[in-house]
Structure formats: structure tokens, C-alpha cells
Amino acid sequence: MLTIFTTAKPFRGHIGIIQRNALQSWKALHPGIEIILFGADEGAAEAAREFGLRHEPHVERNEWGSKRLDFMFARAEAIARHGILCYINCDIVLMQDFWRAIERVRAVHRESMCLPEEKPSMLLREEPRQEDQSLTNVACYPSEGSLVKMLYRAGFGMVYRVMPLPDHEDFRETTEHARRRTVLLASPAAIDVAGFRLIPEPHEAEDPWAKRPGVTATLRQRIRRFVASPARRKYITLASRARRVFPGMPIPLRLPFGAWWLAEKSALDHELIYNEFERMETGFVERLLRPGMTVVDVGAHHGLYTLLASKRVGREGRVIAFEPSPRECRRLEKHLRWNRCSNVQLMPCALGEEAGEADLFLVEGSQDWCNSLRPPTVDEPTKTVRVSVQRLDDALAELDVSKVDFIKVDAEGAELSVFVRRDAAIAEKVAASDSRGSAGRSNAAVGLRGAGYHPIL
Numbered sequence: 001m002l003t004i005f006t007t008a009k010p011f012r013g014h015i016g017i018i019q020r021n022a023l024q025s026w027k028a029l030h031p032g033i034e035i036i037l038f039g040a041d042e043g044a045a046e047a048a049r050e051f052g053l054r055h056e057p058h059v060e061r062n063e064w065g066s067k068r069l070d071f072m073f074a075r076a077e078a079i080a081r082h083g084i085l086c087y088i089n090c091d092i093v094l095m096q097d098f099w100r101a102i103e104r105v106r107a108v109h110r111e112s113m114c115l116p117e118e119k120p121s122m123l124l125r126e127e128p129r130q131e132d133q134s135l136t137n138v139a140c141y142p143s144e145g146s147l148v149k150m151l152y153r154a155g156f157g158m159v160y161r162v163m164p165l166p167d168h169e170d171f172r173e174t175t176e177h178a179r180r181r182t183v184l185l186a187s188p189a190a191i192d193v194a195g196f197r198l199i200p201e202p203h204e205a206e207d208p209w210a211k212r213p214g215v216t217a218t219l220r221q222r223i224r225r226f227v228a229s230p231a232r233r234k235y236i237t238l239a240s241r242a243r244r245v246f247p248g249m250p251i252p253l254r255l256p257f258g259a260w261w262l263a264e265k266s267a268l269d270h271e272l273i274y275n276e277f278e279r280m281e282t283g284f285v286e287r288l289l290r291p292g293m294t295v296v297d298v299g300a301h302h303g304l305y306t307l308l309a310s311k312r313v314g315r316e317g318r319v320i321a322f323e324p325s326p327r328e329c330r331r332l333e334k335h336l337r338w339n340r341c342s343n344v345q346l347m348p349c350a351l352g353e354e355a356g357e358a359d360l361f362l363v364e365g366s367q368d369w370c371n372s373l374r375p376p377t378v379d380e381p382t383k384t385v386r387v388s389v390q391r392l393d394d395a396l397a398e399l400d401v402s403k404v405d406f407i408k409v410d411a412e413g414a415e416l417s418v419f420v421r422r423d424a425a426i427a428e429k430v431a432a433s434d435s436r437g438s439a440g441r442s443n444a445a446v447g448l449r450g451a452g453y454h455p456i457l
Helices: 013-027 044-051 069-079 096-108 144-153 219-228 231-245 267-274 279-288 304-313 326-338 392-398 438-450
Strands: 002-007 034-038 054-056 084-087 122-126 138-142 158-162 184-187 196-198 251-254 260-263 294-298 318-322 344-347 356-363 382-390 406-409 430-433 454-456
Touching (some): 002 069, 044 054, 054 069, 069 158, 144 158, 260 267, 260 326, 279 406, 294 304, 304 318, 304 326, 326 344
Parallel strands (some): 002 084, 294 318, 406 430, 430 454
Antiparallel strands (some): 122 138, 356 382
16 A cells, blocks of 8 residues: 655645645545645645644754755655655645556565666666575666666656665665665656755767777786685686696586586586576475485486485485486586495486487587487587487386486476376376476476476476
């Protein structure tokens, strides 16, 4: 619900009629709206009683006698009954479309933040995991300059920032973070109220596509930058230098869940070296798995999720990794030896609807995580190798597995073919599938539920 607060001029003459009409239109928006009227101006107390408003007669003033808007903002925030506050000049009549706009904005934006920049810009940021978010949430954050420019381009003649901003850490720079929020007022004409600072429309003066001459850092600057960098960054820098001399040398990496990884030159290796690859997905799997569980990893590749599962299920648990590519199996076996994963069994075959043999397309480049029984859509060359194909239920029966607790599947679009047949003896399964795109996720979910699984997509 909404709290509107305002301050008025004396309620007499023509301006008094205008202000009463405005207050009456606000009350008509919704019966639950709260209206706070600040100031002890002539007729303010009577108007508050007439329309059932909350009257706050005391308002602090500045040295020139003008009402302090920052005081009213802080006081309104402290006493308001509702979470959404709106300051409106007391002579503005509101129609029902204003209330509909408030409802739509509230439904879409539960919380908003902006970048503390005067330059118009937008940031697409992957959000940290929250209880009400999916695994792949991306938020759009405009800079304050971008908001100002949008208001001007929407037809407003003047845009002001409240000065000073509310006394809250989100509205100021602290030792931990830059300013996160702002309070802007857009008006079709100039306003004469203390506590607002005019912000002119920002304009882009430079060509964003123009190249600028690079500045080469001196040796001393590079050394300082290296010394100031985190320990992991120092290690990666030194290892990368060494690999220039020994091109085939792998870079040992300690993964967040404790396993060792031998990074070579694949796309996955690059992500693990320089980025946090699938941080939310691996964190989710890490929280879900428990000691003693039986886990199946379909499309194990070089073993990222196999190693994670091996660590989590422990000696009493069991991990079965399916990987059809002989080349990827060699790297996977190397990772298993380095990490002494005695609870992992590697099955060098593909899974499908029918047992037999098939051509596996191998990508001969960095995108080796796109290997598939179907021609992959990559720009790098591919070759085919003949591989064995088994049914999942047949393979598990051969291994004497009667129950599976968790299945991770990354079959490059062929996820449903893995689950076509299902043995009734394997009664309780949870499947985590990697079907790219909303259509793929939807189809996979329908298919998995039809097979009796609890899909997590």
C-alpha cells in the first residue's frame, strides 16, 4: 500500500481550492492510502480533519525560513504505515491511472538499485542466489544519469535530486560500498522548494566506438599491480608465464569444493581459471548431496560434477560417470587418479533409447564440452568416432544398482532419450538436467515427470 506525504501553502483563495481538490483526488485513489500533511500553515489542520489526513504540524526550517524537505522525508519514513512513500506537491490532482501505475511498478519491482554514475549506462548483472530467484537470474541496473536522461526524454522539463539524501547507508558511500540509491523528482516546470538540486540532462560527449591509444604500464607499475593482486591471481599469472615456455603443461587448480583440477586449454579450463564457472549450480548440488548417496553423472566430460559428487557422498557413497568420448575419458581418469576417487566408476559409453553403436561428434578445439551424438553447432572443426550406446536401466542393472539418489544429465539436447525406459526397481530418483533454453527445460521437465522423476532444471 501507499503513503503520500506533502506540505501545503495557506488554504485560502484560489490556491486553497486547488489544494483541497488535489487532496480529495488522492483520497479517491484507494481507501487504504495514507496521506500525511506536514506544516502548520493556515487551514492545514482544518483540511486534515476534513479529509481524514494525518497532520504533522512541526516542520524544521532552514536559515532562510523554508521548510526542510529532508526533515519531512525522514519523518515520513519513520511514521508511515506503508512501505511505499511518495512525495507530491499539494496542488497536483491525481487520477486513477496513477494508482494503476503504482500497482504495476510494485508488482514488477520489489526493490530497485542504481549505479552511482552521472554517465548514462546500464549494467546487466547476475544476481546472487536468493530464496525467490532461479539459478540464472539477471538484473538490469541503470545509473543515476541514465534515470535522469530517461525522465528528461519522457517529457519532463526539470529533474531534481533530493538534498541531502535520506540518512541511510544505501544513500551514501561507505567503506564497504558505493552509493546504491537515489531520490529524484521530475517536474514539467521549475519548482521553488528547498531541498532539491537541479540535475541537468547528461549528454554523451565521446564516441563510444572510438579507439583510444593504450597506455603501456611501466615495469614498476606491473610489479606493484602483481604484488597487490590476490594470491590466486599471482599463482595464475606465474603458471601462465610458465606455460609459455612449456606449452603442454597443465595448471593445477584447487576447486571450491576441495578437489584438484588439471587445467589445460579447453573452454571449461578457461572458465575455471578466470571465472567462477556455474557457481550457483555447483553450490546447489553440493548442498543437495549427502554422504552415502548413489549419484549418476551422465555426460561427465572431464569430471567437474563427478569430482564434486565423489567428495560429497564420501567412502560409503557411489558415483557412476558416463562419458562416451575416449579423449575426455582420459582426462577424467587423470582427475580421478589425482584426487584418489575410489568411489567413482567410469562407464565409457553413451546413453540412449536403444543399445548399440553410434557416431559421436568430437569438437577439435576448445569447445570440447559440445561433443554430441548430433552435429554440434560450433565454429570449430569436428570429427566422428564410433562409440557404444547403452540404455540407462540396462547399465545400472549390469552394475547391480537398485536405487539412484541423484542424476545429473548434460547430454547436449538428448536428455530425454536417456530416460525413455525406466526399471521399476529404481524407484526414487532426482534428476538435474542441463537443457539449454526455456523450451528445452520445459520439454525436459514434462518428459522427466512422465518417467517418474523429480526434475530440477
